[in-house]
Amino acid sequence: MMMQKLILGTVILMLGMGAACAAQDRDPLPGAVGMADALLQRHEYLRDSIDREKLDAVHRDLREAEHVLRKPAPDADDKKEALEKRGDASKRLLELLQAASCAQTVRMSSQTAMTAPLAPVHLPGDSAAFLFRVENGEGPVQCKVSLLDLSVAAGTHLGISDIPKGTTWVLAGLDRIPQGRISHRFEFTADGDGELTVPFETVTLAHGLLGVRVLSDDTGKPAPAMIRLEWKTDGSEAKPANALDFAVLFDNQGSATGLRRANIPGKLGARYWCIPGPFEMALPPGEYSVTVLRGIEHAPVQDTVTVESNKTVTRSYRPERWVNMAKTGWYSGDDHVHTQILSDRDAGLVMNWIQAEDVHLANIVKMGDIYRTWFEQRGFGKSFRVEDGGYILSPGQECPRTHEELGHTLAMNITGMVRNTDQYYLYDKVFDEVHRQGGLSGYAHTNSDSFYVHRDMSINIPKGKVDFAEVLQFAKLGTDLYYDFLNLGCKVTASAGSDVPWGGSVGEVRVYAHTGKKKFTADRWFDAVRRGNTFVTNGLMLDFTVQGAGPGEEVDVTDNRPLRVKARAWGDARRDVPAKLEIIVHGAPVKTVVPEGADQASLEADFTIPSGNGFWIAAKAEGRDGTRAHTTPVYVVRKGLRFWKYDGLAELITRQEASLAEVEHIVAEAQAGRDPNGEANPDLPVTEMAKQGPALLERVAAAKQLYAELRATAEHEATLRK
Amino acid sequence: MACFSSLPALAHTSLERYVRETVSVSVGTENIDIRIQFSFPSDLSLAERQRMDRDGDGKISKQEKDAYLTDFQARAERLMRMTVNGKTLPLIPLEDTVLDLEDAPGVEAHPHELRLACFARMPKNFAVGGTIVLESGLWAEAPLMVAVSMETAGGIRFHAADTQGLRAPSEDGAMLRITEACCTQWESGNNKNGR
Numbered sequence: 050m051m052m053q054k055l056i057l058g059t060v061i062l063m064l065g066m067g068a069a070c071a072a073q074d075r076d077p078l079p080g081a082v083g084m085a086d087a088l089l090q091r092h093e094y095l096r097d098s099i100d101r102e103k104l105d106a107v108h109r110d111l112r113e114a115e116h117v118l119r120k121p122a123p124d125a126d127d128k129k130e131a132l133e134k135r136g137d138a139s140k141r142l143l144e145l146l147q148a149a150s151c152a153q154t155v156r157m158s159s160q161t162a163m164t165a166p167l168a169p170v171h172l173p174g175d176s177a178a179f180l181f182r183v184e185n186g187e188g189p190v191q192c193k194v195s196l197l198d199l200s201v202a203a204g205t206h207l208g209i210s211d212i213p214k215g216t217t218w219v220l221a222g223l224d225r226i227p228q229g230r231i232s233h234r235f236e237f238t239a240d241g242d243g244e245l246t247v248p249f250e251t252v253t254l255a256h257g258l259l260g261v262r263v264l265s266d267d268t269g270k271p272a273p274a275m276i277r278l279e280w281k282t283d284g285s286e287a288k289p290a291n292a293l294d295f296a297v298l299f300d301n302q303g304s305a306t307g308l309r310r311a312n313i314p315g316k317l318g319a320r321y322w323c324i325p326g327p328f329e330m331a332l333p334p335g336e337y338s339v340t341v342l343r344g345i346e347h348a349p350v351q352d353t354v355t356v357e358s359n360k361t362v363t364r365s366y367r368p369e370r371w372v373n374m375a376k377t378g379w380y381s382g383d384d385h386v387h388t389q390i391l392s393d394r395d396a397g398l399v400m401n402w403i404q405a406e407d408v409h410l411a412n413i414v415k416m417g418d419i420y421r422t423w424f425e426q427r428g429f430g431k432s433f434r435v436e437d438g439g440y441i442l443s444p445g446q447e448c449p450r451t452h453e454e455l456g457h458t459l460a461m462n463i464t465g466m467v468r469n470t471d472q473y474y475l476y477d478k479v480f481d482e483v484h485r486q487g488g489l490s491g492y493a494h495t496n497s498d499s500f501y502v503h504r505d506m507s508i509n510i511p512k513g514k515v516d517f518a519e520v521l522q523f524a525k526l527g528t529d530l531y532y533d534f535l536n537l538g539c540k541v542t543a544s545a546g547s548d549v550p551w552g553g554s555v556g557e558v559r560v561y562a563h564t565g566k567k568k569f570t571a572d573r574w575f576d577a578v579r580r581g582n583t584f585v586t587n588g589l590m591l592d593f594t595v596q597g598a599g600p601g602e603e604v605d606v607t608d609n610r611p612l613r614v615k616a617r618a619w620g621d622a623r624r625d626v627p628a629k630l631e632i633i634v635h636g637a638p639v640k641t642v643v644p645e646g647a648d649q650a651s652l653e654a655d656f657t658i659p660s661g662n663g664f665w666i667a668a669k670a671e672g673r674d675g676t677r678a679h680t681t682p683v684y685v686v687r688k689g690l691r692f693w694k695y696d697g698l699a700e701l702i703t704r705q706e707a708s709l710a711e712v713e714h715i716v717a718e719a720q721a722g723r724d725p726n727g728e729a730n731p732d733l734p735v736t737e738m739a740k741q742g743p744a745l746l747e748r749v750a751a752a753k754q755l756y757a758e759l760r761a762t763a764e765h766e767a768t769l770r771k
Numbered sequence: 772m773a774c775f776s777s778l779p780a781l782a783h784t785s786l787e788r789y790v791r792e793t794v795s796v797s798v799g800t801e802n803i804d805i806r807i808q809f810s811f812p813s814d815l816s817l818a819e820r821q822r823m824d825r826d827g828d829g830k831i832s833k834q835e836k837d838a839y840l841t842d843f844q845a846r847a848e849r850l851m852r853m854t855v856n857g858k859t860l861p862l863i864p865l866e867d868t869v870l871d872l873e874d875a876p877g878v879e880a881h882p883h884e885l886r887l888a889c890f891a892r893m894p895k896n897f898a899v900g901g902t903i904v905l906e907s908g909l910w911a912e913a914p915l916m917v918a919v920s921m922e923t924a925g926g927i928r929f930h931a932a933d934t935q936g937l938r939a940p941s942e943d944g945a946m947l948r949i950t951e952a953c954c955t956q957w958e959s960g961n962n963k964n965g966r
Contacts, residue, residue: 086866109802109865109890116863303786303812310793310918312935318920418785452785497937499914523916525936551786551916628930628955647956673955675921675931 074118074132078139080192080218082111085142087194087220091178093282098151107145110138143190146218149180157185157212159242167249173282174333175226177251181219185239188215200225210238228253254334257356260363261289262327263341266370273405274368275309275321275342275554281353282335290330292322293398295550298388300423302416303550312524312553313587315625315674317342317349321554325401334358343368344381344407344556345588348623371621372590375409375439379561380569382410382578384459384519385447385493385546386555387424396435396442399555403440408556410441410574412461412546417448419473419734422466430464434571441571447493449473453725454715454738456502457493459519459546462575464488474741476505477748480514489579491517491544496527501725503530507708508752510534510541511759517578521545521558521585526669526677532636535665535682536701537759538693542578542601543667543681545585558587563599581681584668588625588676592617593668593683595658600667600681604660607688611657614640618670618678619651625672627652633667633682634658635694662695662770663687690766698763702756709749716742787812789916789937796905796950799924803853804865804890805905813880815913820878829878840868843885850908852946853891856901860891901954903929906946914940919950926958 085108092101114135117123123131146152155164170177195209209219221235235247265272278287292307299305310320321342334356341350347368356362374381388399390413403411416423426444427433435442443461448468450457458476460467460483467482480490492502495518509515511534520531520543534541545558552558561584562577564570577583581601584591596612598604604612618627630652632640642652652670665682672678684692694701715725719738724730738745791810796803811819823831823839844864853860866888875881915938921931929952941947 109863112865112890113861113863113892116861301813304810312918314920314931314935316920316922318918450785452788494937497939499937499939523936524918525933527933527936548786551789553918671930673928673930675933677933 076139077136078143078190078192080194081135081139081142082108082115083194084146084192084218084220085111087178087196087222091176091220091222094172094176094178095149095151095180098149099145103141104145107138107141110134111142114138142192146180146182152180152182152218153247154182154184155237155245155247157183157237157239157243157245159239161244161246163246163248167247169230169250169252171252171254172226173254173335174280175224175228175253176283177223177226179221179223179235179249181221181235181237181247183212183217183219183237185212185217185243186214188213190216190218192218192220194220194222196222196224198224199227206234206236208236208238211240212237213240223251226251226253228255254358256331257334257358258329258361259332259337259354259356260327260329260361261324261339262363262365263324263343264365264367266343266347266367267373269367271326272343273323273325273401274366275311275405276324277319277321277338277340279338280333280335281338282333286320287330287332287337289322289324289328291324291326291328293325293401295323295388295398295402298390298395298398298424299550300387300389302387302423305550309549309554311342312547312557314524314672314676317624323402323405329361329363332356339364339366341366341368343405345559345586345624346370346372346374346381346407348621371623372619374561374590375569378563378565380409380564380574381407381556381559381561382412382574383408383547383556383559384412384461384491384517384544385522385548385552386411386413387416387447387548387550388413389424389426390435390442390444391425391427399442400435400437400440402555403442404438406554406556408559409439409569410443410571411555412445412459413442414445414447414459415466416450417446417466417468418450418452419470419737422448422468426466429466431571436571439569441574443571445488449476449479450493450500451734452500454501454734455505455712456500458505459491459493459517460488461491461578462486462488462571470737472741472744473737474745475748477509477512477514480509484514489516489575491515491519491542493519493546493548494522495530496520496522496525498527498530501711504708504712506530506534507705508712508748510539511537511705511752511755513539515541517542517544517583519544519546520679521587521677522548523552524558524587524675524677526585526679528636528679533701533704536635536694536697537705538691540581540601540684541681542581542583543585543679544578544583545587558585560585584678584680586676586678588672588674589618589620589627589670589678591668591670591678591680593680595666595683595685598683600683603684603686605686605688606660606663608660609662610660612660612685613657614654614666616654616668617651618668620672620676622648622650625674625676626650627670628673629671630654631669633669634664635697638669639666660685660687663690663692664694665692689769691762695763695766695770698759702759705756706753709752712749713746716746786916787814789914790815790910791916791918792907792910792949794905794917794919794949795922796903796919796952797922798903798927798929799893800927801893802890803855803893803903804888805853805862806886806888807907807909809885809910811883811885813882816883817878817880819883820872824878831872831876831878836870840870843870843887844868847887847889847909850911850946851889852906854902854904854906855891855894855897858894860894862889862891864888865890897954897957899954899957901957903950903952903954904948905950907949908941908944908946911941911947912944914938915947917947917949921950921952926956927954928956929953930955
């Protein structure tokens with residue numbers, strides 16, 4: 050009967066430099082790098098019989114030597130050093146192999162033979178590794194790695210072929226081993242005559258059950274959460290039995306899955322599933338590391354759970370709320386969440402997600418470009434908001450959204466989608482209609498000046514048509530553009546949005562709006578954003594007042610007098626603590642506070658600053674692990690003067706005029722049938738830009754006039770400023 | 772030869788045109804480990820797959836994958852630079868690079884990932900105030916969405932500059948600064964590799 054042989058991916062890694070190599074260049078242990086790689090990857094299955102730290106050091110030395118030796122013409126000294134390093138590391142690897150108690154010695158002969166069965170091997174899961182020392186007469190020593198996937202074929206005869214003369218160390222890695230007690234055979238075939246069969250059994254332990262429930266620290270009741278389960282045996286991730294799959298919500302855009310890689314600086318930046326409540330699931334026995342997140346106001350839970358075969362282990366986690374911002378009237382929001390909501394089921398999925406991340410309000414944005422839309426909504430306006438226990442989904446839009454022309458815009462709290470592709474480049478039309486509907490208009494991605502958003506900002510911010518700008522996204526705080534417009538004396542609210550499914554998870558960056566002591570409602574939250582009572586963060590919290598006025602508020606002065614500035618940045622050591630608190634005036638720090646001790650969780654500033662001729666002033670914080678926070682400014686307004694950066698105006702205005710010139714250029718290109726890159730292009734964005742160009746140029750002209758008026762105002766103020 | 776010419780007409784388009792670069796830097800007293808994952812959305816993946824498919828038969832054979840990876844390794848060696856206290860250190864492969872076509876083995880618009888791991892030897896005299904900078908020219912000509920995380924061994928801390936987020940294509944193929952971190956605590960622990 051023909052024996053089924055399963056030979057998949059037998060790998061011999063030869064380090065030899067070819068026949069022409071000098072004798073001293075000869076590899077003392079061919080295949081050593083591949084063996085060290087595989088031993089490290091399969092280390093957990095070798096019953097700790099090889100010292101991992103020593104193995105890691107050997108592996109790095111081998112890799113380092115190989116890196117030099119495979120260069121076409123390495124420096125002679127480098128080569129000599131690498132050869133010595135390789136020789137030494139090969140020797141150390143051999144010593145580790147020889148000392149490995151798990152290694153089985155088998156001897157080939159010219160006959161077909163069978164050894165006595167190996168002792169049954171009890172496995173923690175469905176993978177294994179076997180280390181053999183195969184003796185095949187006289188000859189050199191080498192290493193060989195064989196990876197065998199038992200799911201590919203039904204047979205259990207595992208072929209390891211081409212065993213050369215000499216001694217060969219073989220690491221046989223097995224994957225997807227069936228459950229229970231299974232009989233297998235390794236079949237070693239010599240490079241020439243001889244075949245040796247080694248029977249063995251694997252015993253895969255029955256699974257155990259893990260039950261997990263996560264409790265709200267506010268109510269003590271089960272709550273949605275973000276969770277990560279990792280099997281410590283091999284580092285693989287387990288998907289919780291009730292993990293929510295968001296793919297259906299994402300229109301096949303971005304990272305269209307429920308497994309979310311959170312853009313959180315530091316060690317928490319990993320992949321998590323969202324669970325709506327308690328779950329129980331079968332898992333291979335072993336230790337699991339469990340990480341539970343419930344948004345930035347909660348400390349993460351990190352635990353190790355041992356799952357035993359045929360037993361149930363349960364865990365109840367209650368992530369501690371280290372700060373309750375809502376109690377002080379600050380409610381979190383995410384201005385940029387892309388999900389389809391066409392049914393209660395869709396809404397339920399997203400609601401679970403924002404509750405898991407403890408984000409009180411999500412601006413759920415339908416997205417468009419000049420061609421089409423994505424992330425459809427069943428409707429807009431108050432009647433299409435979804436509310437549950439102080440958490441709100443509110444439909445909005447990211448449209449207009451042009452990639453090579455004017456940037457992406459956002460709208461919140463709208464009663465209907467505002468979209469007219471015949472006027473797609475006339476963003477002011479959309480801003481006006483959004484305002485007419487009672488909504489808020491803003492720009493996305495200003496933190497990284499993506500999609501040339503600076504161009505439309507130069508047209509519409511000075512006209513007062515824009516409420517907010519995203520300055521924190523994808524873990525990046527970017528304030529260059531934001532500061533430019535504040536420095537011109539334009540009020541703009543700082544906002545933040547995750548941009549899922551391109552971002553990691555809802556609320557990974559968030560905007561806090563101060564709604565006051567009254568009951569939290571969406572309308573109050575939007576009003577707070579409209580007033581600029583916000584700060585943005587992805588970890589740290591900020592308190593900031595100037596003469597008692599908070600972010601977005603004005604301090605009106607009639608003379609030069611001292612103003613009291615109070616600021617505090619704070620965090621929690623289990624997430625992040627502040628490494629720096631800065632008070633920013635006109636874009637530059639006027640006060641910097643750093644911690645005095647390693648684990649100081651709070652930094653404070655309390656000082657006075659002269660009101661002078663007015664300014665904008667904000668608080669900014671950086672965390673030790675790289676989180677960031679920034680407030681909308683307090684505006685100190687001296688009667689009769691703008692709060693702008695008077696000394697830098699010429700440069701600032703010139704920069705905006707250059708942006709306007711870019712717009713004029715792309716219109717001219719479109720009218721000549723070319724795209725913004727100067728290439729002939731008949732596509733819709735170009736033809737529409739050509740058609741809409743004259744109207745857009747009217748707006749550019751109006752903006753130019755505004756900048757001219759600002760110059761005149763500056764001249765006028767010269768006499769007033771003392 | 773696989774062609775790694777610049778990605779045409781991708782400058783500043785939608786987020787679906789961004790290559791995601793997820794970088795993990797792990798610092799210990801003896802080694803700095805770097806793991807980078809490049810994730811290609813469907814359309815970009817199609818363009819890359821077309822480059823892999825040298826014979827144009829619509830399938831990506833093992834030989835074509837291997838050739839692509841060989842070219843990529845060479846490119847990575849040329850286009851990645853690690854400097855510690857201003858001195859360039861060799862970046863040594865730590866694991867074989869993985870090309871994960873995600874259950875779609877052919878030339879089609881389906882996301883895929885490239886994962887590479889390398890390390891550098893930490894200089895013996897490193898101390899508080901020392902800097903680590905990682906620069907990369909890999910897909911620098913395309914818009915990138917960069918996420919960076921930094922792990923350190925016990926007793927070691929760094930303050931990292933804000934290099935994350937959306938990155939515009941670099942001018943003239945210049946390298947992008949992917950990580951820039953300054954050491955704020957350096958107490959030798961037992962962990963040599965940062966994890």
